[in-house]
Amino acid sequence: xxxxxxxxxxxxxxxxxxxxxxxxxxxxxxxxxxxxxxxxxxxxxxxxxxxxxxxxxxxxxxxxxxxxxxxxxxxxxxxxxxxxxxxxxxxxxxxxxxxxxxxxxxxxxxxxxxxxxxxxxxxxxxxxxxxxxxxxxxxxxxxxxxxxxxxxxxxxxxxxxxxxxxxxxxxxxxxxxxxxxxxxxxxxxxxxxxxxxxxxxxxxxxxxxxxxxxxxxxxxxxxxxxxxxxxxxxxxxxxxxxxxxxxxxxxxxxxxxxxxxxxxxxxxxxxxxxxxxxxxxxxxxxxxxxxxxxxxxxxxxxxxxxxxxxxxxxxxxxxxxxxxxxxxxxxxxxxxxxxxxxxxxxxxxxx
Numbered sequence: 001x002x003x004x005x006x007x008x009x010x011x012x013x014x015x016x017x018x019x020x021x022x023x024x025x026x027x028x029x030x031x032x033x034x035x036x037x038x039x040x041x042x043x044x045x046x047x048x049x050x051x052x053x054x055x056x057x058x059x060x061x062x063x064x065x066x067x068x069x070x071x072x073x074x075x076x077x078x079x080x081x082x083x084x085x086x087x088x089x090x091x092x093x094x095x096x097x098x099x100x101x102x103x104x105x106x107x108x109x110x111x112x113x114x115x116x117x118x119x120x121x122x123x124x125x126x127x128x129x130x131x132x133x134x135x136x137x138x139x140x141x142x143x144x145x146x147x148x149x150x151x152x153x154x155x156x157x158x159x160x161x162x163x164x165x166x167x168x169x170x171x172x173x174x175x176x177x178x179x180x181x182x183x184x185x186x187x188x189x190x191x192x193x194x195x196x197x198x199x200x201x202x203x204x205x206x207x208x209x210x211x212x213x214x215x216x217x218x219x220x221x222x223x224x225x226x227x228x229x230x231x232x233x234x235x236x237x238x239x240x241x242x243x244x245x246x247x248x249x250x251x252x253x254x255x256x257x258x259x260x261x262x263x264x265x266x267x268x269x270x271x272x273x274x275x276x277x278x279x280x281x282x283x284x285x286x287x288x289x290x291x292x293x294x295x296x297x298x299x300x301x302x303x304x305x306x307x308x309x310x311x312x313x314x315x316x317x318x319x320x321x322x323x324x325x326x327x328x329x330x331x332x333x334x335x336x337x338x339x340x341x342x343x344x345x346x347x348x349x350x351x
Contacts, residue, residue, distance in 0.1 A: 010036050010349065012122075014099040015086065015110030016064070017043030017071075020280045021101040022055040023261055024124060027180035027342035028099070029061060035346055038099075040064040041089060043082045043106040044071040058260045075105060075136050082109035090117055097122050097150075097349065103141035103279075115147040124177065124345065126151035127158025128279075128300040137279070138300075152345050154336055155303055174344045175337015178280065182265065182287050183339030190262050191269045191288075199227045199324075200271035201253075204234035208277050208295055215240060218295060221317040223250040225324070227272050232256045232264070273324050282310055287336055293323050303335055 012032075016025050025040070032038040042064035055061070066089050070081040082105065090098065090113055098114035099122045100107045107123075114121045126145050130138050145151060145167060153159045154176040162171055185191050201222065209215050215237075222229050231253050233241070238255075246255055259267060265284070268274060273291040274281060279300055285292035286304045297314040304310035307329030313319050 010096040011093070012036050012038050012097045012099050012349065013090065013093065013095040014038060014040045014101075015043065015106055016040055016101065017045035017068075017082070017106030018102075018104045019055065021104065021106065022059065022061060023181055023280075024101045024177050026055075026059040026061050027177045027184070028124070028345065031342040031346040035350060039066075039093070039095070041066045041086055041110070042068065043086070043109065044068045045078065045082075045104060045106045054260045058262060070109075079105045079109050082106060083113050086110055086113040087117065090114060090119060095119060099124065099349075100144060100148075101125060103128065103137040103144070105136070105140065107144050108140040111144040111147040120149035121147050122150045122152070122349065123148040124152045125154060126171070127153040127155075127160075127162045129158075129161045130298045130300040132298050141300075150348070152341075152348070154341075157302055172344075172348055174348070175334070175339075175341035176283065177337075177341045177345070178283060179287055179337040179339045180342050181261070182284065185262055185265050188262075191265060195270050196272040197228070198271055199225060199229045199273055199275060200268050201229050201231045201275040202234065202281060203231075203277050203295065204237055205277045205296070209234075209237045209240050212240065217317060219250050219253060221320055222275065223252045225252065225321060229253045229275075230256050230267065230271070232258055232267070234258065275320070283336060286310065289331060291324065291328055293320055303332075307331060 014025055016022055029038060044067065068082065068085045070078060070085060086109055097120045098110055100110045102125045111121045123144050126148065128141055132138055145162060149170060151162060151171045152174045153162065153171060156173065159171055159173055203209055208218060229252055233255050268284060268290060269288055274285040275293045276282065277295045282292050282294055282299060282301045282304050286309050292310040294310055294312050296312060299312060308326055309328050311323040313323060
């Protein structure tokens with residue numbers, strides 16, 4: 001039976017729709033219990049079982065109060081469908097606040113719908129900037145920050161980025177809620193000691209996967225590394241490789257299915273190092289003190305570059321081997337928070 005909430009309790013609608021948001025939402029939902037009437041709208045941006053439902057089951061997230069079918073299509077089509085449907089729900093429910101996470105199309109659609117209805121927007125993971133306007137995520141995060149009433153930034157760098165754009169009111173440094181999830185994993189004894197027997201790899205960004213020549217070039221360089229590689233293949237990337245005889249072309253690379261969240265942390269923790277183009281995985285690698293090679297020309301998680309814990313590789317793919325072998329420098333223990341960011345965020349929301 002749900003507790004009877006006093007009338008002073010705020011009704012907050014959280015917008016989720018993609019894998020990273022399910023993970024970020026889990027500690028917020030946990031911290032909100034018996035404090036906030038927290039409801040969710042799942043946009044359907046990620047609808048594949050291994051990219052959506054499995055996370056609800058594993059993380060113990062409540063079933064969404066509303067589930068939309070707005071995934072697929074172009075960025076504009078997807079965002080537009082979400083905006084229309086989210087607005088309908090918010091007009092009926094009239095929440096006190098709308099909570100959005102990160103930088104996906106779901107994030108922007110939720111922020112736009114709420115702002116147009118004069119409902120305060122709360123942005124978790126505010127202030128990140130890659131300064132690459134060709135990334136749809138960069139457009140989403142910039143617009144969401146400028147639409148938000150309360151901004152929870154993970155680092156001093158993120159707060160500085162907001163200040164450069166004139167956003168200085170109701171900005172709070174709370175660390176990153178991904179630290180909360182890794183803390184929870186450690187408390188559950190989910191992360192075994194690292195065996196460092198292989199390299200963990202993911203790739204999903206269009207500039208690495210949609211150009212077939214680029215994708216094959218990356219795989220050729222990775223195949224030549226001194227360690228076996230486990231490549232956890234995003235559904236969209238898998239489609240690009242279906243016509244290839246991958247085992248014959250790249251025998252050092254094992255193609256693997258996407259993992260649930262905790263299994264993914266286990267795989268990362270067991271690896272010698274990480275190769276990725278994901279934003280969130282760069283940060284998770286740093287938190288777990290794993291060297292990361294990022295196949296991008298820029299990163300929104302600039303702090304990870306300090307001490308050589310993360311290395312950007314773009315044109316010169318042959319640099320991957322040298323980057324893996326280069327020593328790391330000093331490590332900042334609480335760079336992304338102390339693992340209790342969700343509690344602080346909820347307390348701020350209550351105020």
